[in-house]
Amino acid sequence: MFKEIRPLRLDKKETLIGGIKDYCTKNGIHSAVILTCIGSLDSLQLAELIEDHSRFGEVHKDYTGPLAILSAQGSVSTFEGKLIVHLHGVFSSYHEKKAFGSHVVEGVTMNTVEIFLGVLENPIKREMRPESGPPVLITA
Numbered sequence: 001m002f003k004e005i006r007p008l009r010l011d012k013k014e015t016l017i018g019g020i021k022d023y024c025t026k027n028g029i030h031s032a033v034i035l036t037c038i039g040s041l042d043s044l045q046l047a048e049l050i051e052d053h054s055r056f057g058e059v060h061k062d063y064t065g066p067l068a069i070l071s072a073q074g075s076v077s078t079f080e081g082k083l084i085v086h087l088h089g090v091f092s093s094y095h096e097k098k099a100f101g102s103h104v105v106e107g108v109t110m111n112t113v114e115i116f117l118g119v120l121e122n123p124i125k126r127e128m129r130p131e132s133g134p135p136v137l138i139t140a
């Protein structure tokens with residue numbers, strides 16, 4: 001199933017989704033599972049479910065740090081030849097003293113973020129399904 005498991009570290013001021021995408025692009029990775037992702041962020045933007053509970057992305061909410069990434073996981077796949085990093089996570093805010101989470105739009109690293117990628121042997125792709133909103137993962 002996994003070709004290999006790769007550790008990845010993002011440093012200060014790197015973007016979370018952009019950094020994962022850059023690493024995958026540089027290393028020729030098109031299909032992977034983001035097994036774990038922990039670290040700290042200066043800022044974060046999440047997409048939250050809208051009222052019909054069927055679509056993400058209509059409501060974006062910004063958070064400012066310091067924030068801890070308590071847990072995050074997702075996938076790296078392709079849609080129409082473009083790399084898609086899909087990440088969901090649970091975060092905590094030093095200022096708000098609470099945990100929260102959702103679909104990650106983007107974040108900026110405060111100190112470091114540690115990620116382990118399980119690179120898949122078989123490619124995974126996404127396609128549009130009108131009833132689903134964003135491109136969905138194709139499964140066997």
Ligand SMILES: [Zn+2]
Pocket residue numbers: 056086087088103104
């Ligand atoms: Zn999502």
